[in-house]
Structure formats: structure tokens, C-alpha cells
Amino acid sequence: MVKKKTGKAMARILTSASNKTLSAAANSRCMLIYHQPKQPEGLKRFRKF
Numbered sequence: 001m002v003k004k005k006t007g008k009a010m011a012r013i014l015t016s017a018s019n020k021t022l023s024a025a026a027n028s029r030c031m032l033i034y035h036q037p038k039q040p041e042g043l044k045r046f047r048k049f
Helices: 002-026 043-044
Strands: none
Touching: 002 043
16 A cells, blocks of 8 residues: 555656656757757647747
8 A cells, every 4th residue: 555655656756857857848948059959749748938
């Protein structure tokens, strides 16, 4: 029972962390002037503007 709750809590934490990381990646640009790799289509749903 405890392992099940711990597993769900850990999954929730990892999901939240990955969503925040993806959101930061979608809303930022590369620091180099001439290098901006193409973003995948699925990443566009994490944009906040």
C-alpha cells in the first residue's frame, strides 16, 4: 500500500518537473545568434504566449 502511494507521488513530481522544463524550453531561444534548432510540433502546446 505504501509503495503504491509513493509511486504515484513520485510520478506526479516527475510529471510536474518535466512539464516545467518543457515549458521553459518552449519559451526560450538559443543563446547563439545563428543556431536555433527546430522544435517538435508537440512542444508548441507548452508555450505560454
